[in-house]
Amino acid sequence: MAKIISVANQKGGVGKTTTAINVAAGLAKAGRTSLVIDVDPQCNATSGLGVEPADRHPLVAGRPLAQSVVETVQLGLHVLPGSLSLADADALSASNRQRASQLREQLAHELSGYDFVFIDCPPSLGQLTRAALGASAEVYIPIQCEYFAMEGLSQIIDLARQTKARDNHRLEIGGLVLTMFDPQLELANEVANEVRGYFDDTVFETVIPRDVHISEAPSHGVSVLDYAPRARGAWAYAELVMEVMDRE
Ligand SMILES: Nc1ncnc2c1ncn2[C@@H]1O[C@H](COP(=O)(O)OP(=O)(O)O)[C@@H](O)[C@H]1O
Numbered sequence: 001m002a003k004i005i006s007v008a009n010q011k012g013g014v015g016k017t018t019t020a021i022n023v024a025a026g027l028a029k030a031g032r033t034s035l036v037i038d039v040d041p042q043c044n045a046t047s048g049l050g051v052e053p054a055d056r057h058p059l060v061a062g063r064p065l066a067q068s069v070v071e072t073v074q075l076g077l078h079v080l081p082g083s084l085s086l087a088d089a090d091a092l093s094a095s096n097r098q099r100a101s102q103l104r105e106q107l108a109h110e111l112s113g114y115d116f117v118f119i120d121c122p123p124s125l126g127q128l129t130r131a132a133l134g135a136s137a138e139v140y141i142p143i144q145c146e147y148f149a150m151e152g153l154s155q156i157i158d159l160a161r162q163t164k165a166r167d168n169h170r171l172e173i174g175g176l177v178l179t180m181f182d183p184q185l186e187l188a189n190e191v192a193n194e195v196r197g198y199f200d201d202t203v204f205e206t207v208i209p210r211d212v213h214i215s216e217a218p219s220h221g222v223s224v225l226d227y228a229p230r231a232r233g234a235w236a237y238a239e240l241v242m243e244v245m246d247r248e
């Protein structure tokens with residue numbers, strides 16, 4: 001049975017897509033079949049894995065999901081591509097409680113062959129993110145190690161708590177991921193310490209450094225683990241993957 005994990009934070013540019021892609025890729029390398037579901041109309045996860053966006057979003061196309069799954073160049077790493085269609089984003093987000101449980105059942109049923117499913121959320125707390133949380137067992141929250149990092153964190157955490165209380169009782173905060181860390185910046189260290197001070201063990205021990213290889217990889221349609229396996233960023237994501245497997 002697949003473990004379904006949403007990667008969410010209403011802030012843009014904090015490393016959601018990067019984390020979804022690279023953790024899924026690392027798990028696939030460790031022999032755990034992984035699927036990335038792209039629900040962001042920007043389709044960054046789709047294109048970052050070298051796949052074309054779909055005309056209709058697979059979650060609203062009314063076909064079995066398996067027909068829409070695309071294999072990436074990496075063995076065991078698949079994508080359910082996003083769609084640039086705003087109409088589809090609307091249809092996808094026209095979710096209510098019933099739809100959330102339907103989606104959860106649909107994913108559980110049709111994607112049971114995967115070990116891990118990551119849902120890459122858009123940068124908002126809107127209906128798409130709500131639907132994703134409603135269908136997930138866990139949420140990972142990437143946090144950029146910069147000045148306003150803590151601001152807004154309570155909103156995504158509150159949304160996760162609300163979702164757990166109302167629609168999806170098994171939802172857990174699977175972990176906070178510190179991203180784009182620059183050890184030379186005093187501020188980055190302060191932010192990391194502050195986040196750990198508040199959230200303690202919920203924060204993954206692995207800190208993802210700022211590394212240009214991480215930002216270059218998507219333009220080659222592969223994870224940083226394939227693009228620059230010896231780069232610091234690749235090591236960091238590989239370590240994060242070990243933690244993810246430890247928390248299984
Ligand atoms: N650790 C990192 N080092 C350098 N660049 C990064 C790192 N993580 C993400 N990026 C880059 O920062 C930008 C935003 O990251 P992304 O994962 O797309 O954020 P989000 O999905 O939260 O909007 C992208 O251009 C990405 O390549």
Ligand SMILES: [Mg+2]
Nearest residue numbers: 016017040044
């Ligand atoms: Mg993104």
